[in-house]
Amino acid sequence: MKRPMGVRRSGAPRFGAAVIGAGIYGKCHARAYRKHPDVDLVAIWSRSAERASAAGREAGCTWTTDQDSIAGDPRIQMVSVATPDFGHTEPVLKMLAAGKHVLVEKPMAYTADECRQMIEAANRSGLKLMVNFHNRWYPSLVEAKRLIEEGRIGSPTMAFLRLSDRIEVATEWLSWAGGSGPEWFLFPHTVDLARWLMGQEVLRVFAGGHKGVLSGRGIDCYDAVQALLVMEEGLVTLESSWILPPGWRSVIQMEVDVQGSEGKLEVVCDQEGLQLTAGRLDTPFFLDPWTTEKLPIEAFIASVRDGTPVPVPPEEGLACTAVLQAIARSLRTGNVEEVER
Amino acid sequence: MKRPMGVRRSGAPRFGAAVIGAGIYGKCHARAYRKHPDVDLVAIWSRSAERASAAGREAGCTWTTDQDSIAGDPRIQMVSVATPDFGHTEPVLKMLAAGKHVLVEKPMAYTADECRQMIEAANRSGLKLMVNFHNRWYPSLVEAKRLIEEGRIGSPTMAFLRLSDRIEVATEWLSWAGGSGPEWFLFPHTVDLARWLMGQEVLRVFAGGHKGVLSGRGIDCYDAVQALLVMEEGLVTLESSWILPPGWRSVIQMEVDVQGSEGKLEVVCDQEGLQLTAGRLDTPFFLDPWTTEKLPIEAFIASVRDGTPVPVPPEEGLACTAVLQAIARSLRTGNVEEVER
Amino acid sequence: MKRPMGVRRSGAPRFGAAVIGAGIYGKCHARAYRKHPDVDLVAIWSRSAERASAAGREAGCTWTTDQDSIAGDPRIQMVSVATPDFGHTEPVLKMLAAGKHVLVEKPMAYTADECRQMIEAANRSGLKLMVNFHNRWYPSLVEAKRLIEEGRIGSPTMAFLRLSDRIEVATEWLSWAGGSGPEWFLFPHTVDLARWLMGQEVLRVFAGGHKGVLSGRGIDCYDAVQALLVMEEGLVTLESSWILPPGWRSVIQMEVDVQGSEGKLEVVCDQEGLQLTAGRLDTPFFLDPWTTEKLPIEAFIASVRDGTPVPVPPEEGLACTAVLQAIARSLRTGNVEEVER
């Protein structure tokens, strides 16, 4: 999309940033920092020297396999943590301990306890800690939230949120799918949206999962999970699969349907109004560079720069993780599980 | 739709039919019998003389408020039972006892025990007993079933079925909505489709419901219900509301989404390819006269006439009701409930 | 779709039928005759002995490469003509001369003069002559016509009709695509629908075409044609291409959009409510066996059997051809062309 390129403001203070993680999201954070007029991207980290150096070349910054070198670099004020889902806590705590503001990818952690540790560490030090629930910047979801807050559908009573991935994400994009699953990789998005859009907390959950397709390929995790969330005043069902057929029109399928006492909202997030059929039907994400890569990371930078509260405080990450934990327990026990407060 | 009108076959045996119930579905059965070349529609019954006589005039047959007069009429071989959801058992048993073949509306009953009584009565007497799961004749669902059986999506792993009604159905069409609810009025359709399309039984269920909108209007039942069904080899979520806003494009919303190990099927049953926008957007049901009114009732008549098995045996009605009962229990207890076998 | 199979009526008169042409449509007519309770399919003709014999085996009837043997067979009362687009006139005239009722595929002919000859021949002999505009039986178009006649969109002012084919129809399905083109193979459908739905005649036309893709493969015809039709009281645009990419979701794309003074109708004829994604997105035609193969041919048979007028008289075929001729002239001249009356 044609947008005026960032222009550095003369005399404005500059910030140094680093990114921990060189996967898809890590690279996305790196691009966002690099393009921002107020920020210098200093370094990118990966466990693997090969991936770190490649990402550093791509991002035009130094690279490292040693998180301490980032922690100890006085030029760096802000750090994005975009390691695999289950590996956020340690680098976040390390960076907060080193006095860095932190933007952490979703889910914040796999346990509420770890989230609480991070929150306490941030509170003690007065540092910014933000969870990157980037869907809160997606235009149609922003509008949905606004319409709900305006009362256009009355009070929310029920929602259905579907977020699924084409099977290649689990089998090719990620090396660590077996340690995750739709409930950890996809539900963080929809649990957060459910809480945000409904304006209610989740009390209890029941979840069921299907295994067999991915395990048949040596990836031991759920193919698909559905969960029913009992909210304070309503109901939400989540559905996520990561075995969408290779011929599916987009790498994801994402739908959000919210019913209220007076009306109904339907959001389709994987079709942005354009369809291309050549080899097959394809619905490209052209809003992505703007809504995933740019806006939420700019919002984090602005909070650090201006000393204002982060738009998604870490308590939101904690609340989401508490729901995810209850879902994971329900998958194990086959029972309804209470969400821990 | 232009179709050649039924032509009576000379010398072919003729059958007499009656309809118990003069609501929307009762009138639909009456029209189907009246148009069939092999059938004489003899009588229609309603508890109310006013409604019975109006329906009789409309259908061109005699009317009665006395079910015994139907039971005792030797001209009648087949009877449709289309009373309110919770009132099927008594007339079905009475008609079977009187030697009539019976086509009963869905749900067969509110308890599995009542279903078993009906099945035993039919078995003892050798009479036909069919449950009118008419969606099994809806063209896109027939095709979905065929594609699944052909293995086009691999083995079914997960499904989502949504069937909702505009609020006027609960507030205006039915006088007895307060004695029913989405779980009794709408789930019979989707529970049956889930079992039929997945080719699996339901083991356990969890359900949640929302109250407030209809109860605020003096109709004491759920506004909306979601249920998660654990199947033998997969998962199904059902969603039904009957508070769709008055501006909704159709009197229903109905979607069936089935994911398999190799592919995915999406069926939209409330849009048949035509949209009319005048006062507002409207998606009329032009397939309805053929698929709801004609085909399943013709299939019942053919079974009686030809002495062949009914296409939807009463055991399917029993299995559906057992799931509905477990859902109703789960709504009461807030727990996961086993489906009784 | 589950439908009661045809049952032969005892003692009813029987009719013999034959089919001239053993392509896709010829086989479709043969299947329809074979399934009809009042008809015996006697013979099928093709220019090629190989194709004729294969089609005869498939249809369970005798085959021939000699049209005279059909003309001379006293068992045959009705004949379908389903030869290539440009080859209808001769067999239709021959069969009418032999005293057969004729159902001819669209377009009736390439010239209005030929249509007039056929009409005169039928009128002289008192034989039925019907043009198989089968879209007039397609459920959503039937409903569109009904809604327009009810005045639901006010008076029709403008329409857009798109009917396109995947490139394989021109390159693989037909051997004679080079002698035809979108304007002859696809426009007969939409010209007829435009006249029927708008309830108006076409006065003048302007058309443009694109060549290059198919001619690059040695098939010398238009890839795509658009035509603007000035009607008595409104406007219609037609668009047809037969180079839809191989990955397109259906073998056709078909949309009909009619705007009236008070409302708007949108019909999508290539999506019947079901989507299958396995190798790629696919929107199967499950209504086809019923609406293309069964209903219009049954209507022809009923006219012959009952001595009633055919539902699509040959004058409709003539009017359509007159428009097609004007379009073809406009493509040649680059000018606006009057439709001959």
Added chain:
Amino acid sequence: MKRPMGVRRSGAPRFGAAVIGAGIYGKCHARAYRKHPDVDLVAIWSRSAERASAAGREAGCTWTTDQDSIAGDPRIQMVSVATPDFGHTEPVLKMLAAGKHVLVEKPMAYTADECRQMIEAANRSGLKLMVNFHNRWYPSLVEAKRLIEEGRIGSPTMAFLRLSDRIEVATEWLSWAGGSGPEWFLFPHTVDLARWLMGQEVLRVFAGGHKGVLSGRGIDCYDAVQALLVMEEGLVTLESSWILPPGWRSVIQMEVDVQGSEGKLEVVCDQEGLQLTAGRLDTPFFLDPWTTEKLPIEAFIASVRDGTPVPVPPEEGLACTAVLQAIARSLRTGNVEEVER
């Protein structure tokens, strides 16, 4: 949408802007200038003192009914001209003569001659002159252009562009609809998109129009127009109506369909992925503030500020107007008309 508010850069040069026209678009330009960090909105003009003062209050700037006061104000370097469609030329020439850079709304003028006068005036003075074809900034159309340029559909062969308005635009929003019509108010958008997306010039046109609905309400203009454009290497059909029924889901309907030798692009611009059904179905434009109001006007400002070429040079406005003139001639003559070069 949450976006970081503009931040004024310390020490950067500032520009003064004015807006001529206080209708929907005039206000839109005013808002865009007001929010821009490098611009001071100085004044807004309307012929009517009432509307000018209201718009001035809303925009927080002075107002005037005298264009000369804008022309003579040395604080103003850039002027937007957003008067009714047919009244652009005079103010544009006046502002250029006064040394102002000009952003003019589409269509540039009703005649190619007027466009040429404006271009010459701009060239003589070295001032920027840009036509605000804002759809070139709409995300899905930007992506469509990119995909076409990448060759994803091969070479463009045919397009269909529909842009229509709900009847209230002609009957309520505009006071001057009778002096315009779909061919002047709506075709400028789609003619420009057709040329831009196809990458070809229009050689000849044929157009037809329907009158009656609006003229019956005393507004003497076409209700609907269709035009067939013969391009250098392909075909384009345009359809525009401004009598869409009041119940239509959006104030516009906008679809762009481009077929290439290897693929097909379908863009729906009036559904941005969110549907709200309360009183009726509604598909709000949430991308609008960003794509209509912000990006193209920012691009104009950047050209003035940085001394770079405008992204839509006035020759594009001229080419568009030449096509519009040919369409208007064709509507008058009923003949095919050549586009003047």
